[in-house]
Amino acid sequence: MSAGGSTDRVGAGGSIYDLGYQRYGGRRLGRAYAFRSLYLHGLAAAFGIGRSTRSKVVPIGLFAIALVPALIELGVTALAGEALQPVRLDNYFSLVGTVMVLFGAAVAPELGSRDQRHHVLSLYFSRALERRDYALARLAALLTAMLAIALIPEFVLYIGTALIHSDPVSYLVDHADQPGLILGSGVLVALQATGVALAISSLTPRRAYATGGIVAYWFIADGLGSLIASITPPPDAGASHITAWTHLAVLLSPSLVGDGTVRWFFGTAPDEVLARADLAGWVYVAAAVVYAAVGIATVLRRFGRIAA
Amino acid sequence: MGRHGVFRQLAVLTARQALGRRRMLVALLAAAVPVLVALVYRLAGGQDPELFASDLLNGIVVTTLLPLVALIFGTSVLGGEIEDGTIVYLLVRPVARREIVAAKLLVGAAATAILVGISAALALLISLPPSLGPGMVMASSVAIAWGALIYTAIxxxxxxxxxxxxxxxxxxxxxxxxxxxxxxxxTRLASVHQYVLGVAAALDPTQPSLLQAHLSAASSVGLGLLVAAAATVFAVWRLAGFEVAERP
Incomplete structure (x- = not known):
């Protein structure tokens, strides 16, 4: 047999050459470690940590703005006593809800859209991390950042008010239920905002679309809900078959749902729009849970199917 | 190609780039909302149409829809090109940078004014009786066009x-x-929202207007002009100093 024939046979059967690539021989840290790394990286990215100063301005500025009402209230209380309390724990969300949404609109696209834009999802998914882990790590990072905005100002207000008192210990004992209420209501509104913001960002690779989409959805649904609800006649007036349903429109507005949820926790009377809707408090809580669940499900589904 | 031709080319190009596909879809969905609200109101046999129309115009169109659409279009007409890097191909051409800014601004403002203006007009015609509808539509159209120009310039x-x-x-x-x-x-002196409301209230056929405007028509026009002119001059100045390699 000739030499030429031998070469042909090698070509047909294929042959393996040792190019000298090294195998990785170190410790494999596994899925849980990858999840934790991605979570911590997402949390840092949310506040622009590890990135340029320009990326820090908006998230940290919004966080500072969320603290302002608490600091003003503490200053007023320290100087003038407790006669005037425009800022309270039960209406804090209605004051800083806008800040939370803008924070979501600024930060969620960094977590949900950027990796799609730069086509790096395949790099994540080719590791120990699974698609669901990626989605959950992103959700957890945004939720933690949102919790910081929802909870820290309220705890500052609560603890600050106690310290202004001549007897802080008895104030804390008298108001021992407050931390639980802050925590419960804060977790719900943060979950709701996280779900909505990350769901919308996960649907588009472009940051601008995501930011616009989040704000458009939130504030237009807000206007829609409160305006339709305002058509509702007072409860005693006769209702036509359409006005019998219009009061439910408040549930279209994520911020009114958040507001109703917080008021249910603290047991305070609703303001004008919510009073007109005349819904039981638990309805708002249920609606907030539904918003959060739909948002989280959308994120999981999107990252479960996206071509990477 | 003459100077007029260049300007037109720029405008057409911008409209095709910035107003395409998904951005337009989101804007259209948003613009449908006031019309939907007006329909629900009409079907519910609504009471007090003047108050409702004012709430609709002030509460959802002028506070939310107009700034949102203007910001989305306004940041995409030039911002989209900067982000994609295609601005380079525009800047290396012998076109004055003030013409680039003017074309971009015009397209963004016109698209906003048309979309939001039609949305508001339909909503007002649906919710108001025929005696008031057209007058209110005129007031809202002028005010929305005014606001579209200022917000887009910003x-x-x-x-x-x-x-x-x-x-x-x-x-x-x-x-x-x-x-x-x-x-x-x-701080209302420095609020575009109030400039829009000031113009709308001055043209409102129901007087005294229910729009809760805090500025007079004269200061709304004057201050608005100041802001729009300052923003435009600033944009031309920044673009004139824009380095092709720069990625802001």
Whole structure:
């Protein structure tokens, strides 16, 4: 047999050459470690940590703005006593809800859209991390950042008010239920905002679309809900078959749902729009849970199917 | 090709780039909302149409829809090209940079005014009786066109300062105009929202107007002109100093 024939046979059967690539021989840290790394990286990215100063301005500025009402209230209380309390724990969300949404609109696209834009999802998914882990790590990072905005100002207000008192210990004992209420209501509104913001960002690779989409959805649904609800006649007036349903429109507005949820926790009377809707408090809580669940499900589904 | 031709080419190109596909879909969905609300109101046999129309115009069109659409279009007409890097191909051409800014601004403002104006007009015609409808539509159209120009000028200027123009614009609209101007009356002098309301209230056929405007028509026009001119001049100045390699 000739030499030429031998070469042909090698070509047909294929042959393996040792190019000298090294195998990785170190410790494999596994899925849980990858999840934790991605979570911590997402949390840092949310506040622009590890990135340029320009990326820090908006998230940290919004966080500072969320603290302002608490600091003003503490200053007023320290100087003038407790006669005037425009800022309270039960209406804090209605004051800083806008800040939370803008924070979501600024930060969620960094977590949900950027990796799609730069086509790096395949790099994540080719590791120990699974698609669901990626989605959950992103959700957890945004939720933690949102919790910081929802909870820290309220705890500052609560603890600050106690310290202004001549007897802080008895104030804390008298108001021992407050931390639980802050925590419960804060977790719900943060979950709701996280779900909505990350769901919308996960649907588009472009940051601008995501930011616009989040704000458009939130504030237009807000206007829609409160305006339709305002058509509702007072409860005693006769209702036509359409006005019998219009009061439910408040549930279209994520911020009114958040507001109703917080008021249910603290047991305070609703303001004008919510009073007109005349819904039981638990309805708002249920609606907030539904918003959060739909948002989280959308994120999981999107990252479960996206071509990477 | 003459100067007029260049301007037209720029405008057509911008309209094709910035108003395409998904951005338009989101804007259209948003613009459908006031019409939907007016329909529900009409079907529910609504009471007090003048108050409802004022709430609709002030509460959803002027406070939310107009700034949102203007910021989305305004940041995409020039910002989209900066982000994609295609601005380079525009800047290396012998076109005056003030013409680029003018074309971008015009397209963004016109698209906003048309979309939001039609949405408001339909909603008002549905909710108001025929005696008031057309007059109110006239008032809202003029005011919306005015606001579209100012907001778009601000948005175009912002895209030349920061890569986060949209979120910065939104923070201005929802925190400054929405929250701060509600608490501190003096800041209303620096609120585009109030310039729009001032113009609308002056043209409103129902007098006294229910629009809760805080500025007179003269100051709304004067201050608005000042802001729009300052933003445009600033944008031209920034673009004139724009280095092709720069990625803001």
């Amino acid at each position: 948005a175009v200027a912002l895209t030349l300062v920061t890569g986060h123009a949209l979120i910065v614009g939104l923070i201005y609209v929802y925190l400054w105009e929405g929250v701060i101007a509600g608490l501190f009356a003096g």
